[in-house]
Amino acid sequence: MDSLILIFICLFAGLGFQKVKAIPANAHVALNQFAIYLLLPALSLYYIPKIQISEKILYPVGVGWGSFLLSWLIFAGLGKILKWPKKLQGCLIITSGFLNSSFIGFPVIEALYGKEGLKTAILVDQPGTFVMLSTLGIIVAILYSKGQPSGPDIARRVVLFPPFIAFVIGLVINICHLDFADPVQSMLQKLGSCVTPVALVAVGLQLKIERKSRHWGFLGLGLFVKLLLIPAFFLVLYKVVFRLRGEDIDISVMEAATPPMITAAIIASAHGLKPRLAGMMIGVGIPLSFLTMAFWYFVLKHW
Template sequence: MSNLLLLFVCLAAGAALRRWQVVAADAHTVLNQVLIWVLLPALTFLHLAVARFDARFLLPVGMPWLVFGAGWLFFAAAGRRLGLPRGTVGALVLTGGISSVSFVGFPVFELLYGRPGLELGIVMSLAGSMLICVTLGVGVGAWYGAAEPSWRAMGASVLRFPPFVATLLAGLAHAAGYQHPPLVRAVLERLSLAYPVVALLSVGLQLRLVVPSAQARALGLGLAYKLGLAPLLVWAACQGWSEQHGLAVDLCVLGAAIGPMNTAAALAARYGLNPDLAAQMVGLGIPLSLPLLALLGWWLR
């Protein structure tokens, strides 16, 4: 449970630093650059280069892609109907469609299902939420952040995104049977340890506990999908698999109900997609998801 305590400490510390003006008003932009150029590539290469997958991981890997795809359709349609700005829709797609599986999900999965649950959760994060973030997530950022979006510009943004480059290198290394030398692994692990702290401090620096009335409708829409519709969709989609893959189905439902990924908020800020809304989605969505996860865990078991 230390991860969950660290989550609240980092969010509170970031909010306090901003409130007392200890750091510059745009300090979060510096942290976001560190995340994108250093820490996230290190985390990606550390795990993906040596990951091993088999058939029992199909459901945990597929769930995040389903949630993201359905969320993109949902927010695009709702945005047109409600007249939401493009930046707001893009921020909702990113934060409402990607769960914080690694930071919030790992301790929850291990607490409820032990080591088997943690193993499935790691794959759900690496080949699901994390991979979505550095591929489709970057595409969404480039598409909704551009005044005149184009497929060519979106593809170029994905190819230039440092974590995506790390993903390609990890795939090549994996295909070649690469294993981390002890020194390389030690450096990558040290860099990766800083990732959750820096990411959550960045969110805390942007967090506003009082929701502006102009953001309330979009925030309610995003949280309604992330914490309500997404787990319901996954539960309905997995009904035919319950008998053969009960553990995987349970983890998929729980994973869909986890609050938004903090990296998604950093990505939204990078492309100017309503950064305040993205930070609110993470800062409020993660704490609100915790009692929901406890209730779902009890119901599923």
């Protein structure tokens, strides 16, 4: 419960800081970069070496990968048909496609399924969502941002992206069955735990919900895809098509129902992909998701 309270405290703190003259109007940019260059790599270096790689991870990981690919297919297709600007397409692909599988997912899953449920939630988050964000997510952000980057330029920017570097290092350590010394792990864990407050304050600083905003229609569409269509897709795929049963499958579907990923909104904002819409996807999506996740939990319990 304390994790959920922290989310709203930090989000509203960011909103309040908009009124403080001593805080620069572009303070969120510095916070975004701080998260990208230090906090996210620390999170990756702490968790990736601890993942147990086996065939059991396929269905949870499939939720993390499939959500993004489904979002990309939907919004790239709609964007081409309706001739949307590339930045709008990129924003919706990224903010609708990545799950808030840790900051919202972990406390919700622990509350509903106990600490054992976190084992499945971590599989959705780290080898699933986080791997996709560190690779294809960055590629999409680059492709849909300003300009027409070349193949070598895209490769260079992905390879030099700090969370991706940390992911590769963590993966090598995992394959070698090693891990960092305890003091280093403690430091990485403490740094990684700062991602949520820093990211949410940054979201709050740039969140401007305007009644006459042209983003409301796109916001509704993005949240419909993220909160309803994507979890429905995995519910039908896993429960109806594959006829899978078990708590791990239910947890995977619940993770698919989590709101847009805070880190994904940071990436979209950092690449100039409609920062206000990205902020609204987080600011509106998080509180709304508590209602939709309750709905999906009810559906799963009575399936």
